[in-house]
Amino acid sequence: MRILSELFKLGYGVHIPGDKKHLYDQELQWYLDPKYVYIPLTNHVKHGLRSLVKVGDYVKMGQKIGERADNIYAALHASVSGTVVGIDKYLHRSGNYVDCVVIENDERYKQVEELEQACCLESQLSSQEIVDKIRESGVVGLGGSGFSTYVKYVSTNEIDTIVLNGVECEPYIATDHNILLNRTDLVFEGLKIMMHAANAAKGVIAIKQHKKPLFDYLVQFAQEYENITIIEVPDAYPMGWEKVLIRQVFRKEYDRLPADAGIIVNNVATAVEVASAIRGDLPLIYRTVTVNGPAVEKPQIFRVRIGTQAKELLALAGYKANVQQVRLIAGGPMMGTIMESDEFIISKGVNAITCLIEETVDGQRPLELPEEPCVRCASCVDNCPAGLQPVNIMIAAKFGEAETIQQLEAKACIECGLCTYVCPSKIPVTQWVREAKKVMNGGK
Ligand code: SF4
């Protein structure tokens, strides 16, 4: 197994222009009254959840409407009150069409009874009770991973520090920046709760360098809290990846999970939802989303109900839908997924909608242009933060060589997109690495 000192021989990644400073001072826009919500019965592409409701049922806001028997995958809850009018397939952030519970919003926002009474302080709860509540509330990693948050807190490792990741190294996305500024109290409360849940002595909030006003503000805010510090990290991609972040901040390395190094990393948006869940608010039914890019006239940051259709936010942001060369991405341009239409759903894992306009060359879009041959420049190898050989993985994928792909440890790829970004021949290397993983898993 490679060790990280080898993996990061190239430093900490690549500086990529962010194009998001215009969003830093923007107020959060609340968009909370969609006529319908479409709650995907999945948190991940591969793992569907069982619907607990059927067409015609009346559901209350916060009611559990989807779960899995094994409980590993976070439950789903209704984000409005109203009538279930369908369970049909809609476009998910994965690029696949998945079953969604469609609820017609009655705009009464009637809550389930237990939520109306719920209110408690984490000091009244044991660590186990907090973890149980996080699980029941359906909280997942809101930085884009979509994995159940509670799972990190059932580790048997001794945890020393909780890190809130506010690095947000992908271009165009300012969701975490907005949350840190506008929901600061909940970020800190969430961190305190997470520290209690893991019996961790210390808390750290990590943000990117060159954000002095935000840094000063958070340092000031942290004075009210014991054992919470604010740390700046270099402005490089993929600094937000847990392995890079932990090495940068703690000079620690681990093989499997951050918990092996005594650390749990959560996104700042996740901390807000943990605070809401424990303090008696609702389960995870809202999320914050950046809509940004050259194909929108008014880039904005929205607070929306889970299940809102992306096209409603795009309309509010002045989306230039008539431009032929628009490319819509659920997430950021590096790790997000290109969407075939604007009718995709804002599920828990969608932290941004990136709206790009592609340049054309001789009337052709770059993706339609023939690939240039690989010039064996090794740029993809030199810049891979996981220490892989993307070019060789790609070649093995083209020949369907599952064993070679395994030997090249393709499964360690975090799909950060850097190999495609740096390739001078414009080869979609990341796509090939994704393909290689499928070859390795027998085509699945
Ligand atoms: S996408 Fe995977 S292979 Fe490519 S640079 Fe990122 S981690 Fe390396």
Ligand code: SF4
């Ligand atoms: S960066 Fe592109 S051209 Fe260079 S080795 Fe990798 S795949 Fe080949």
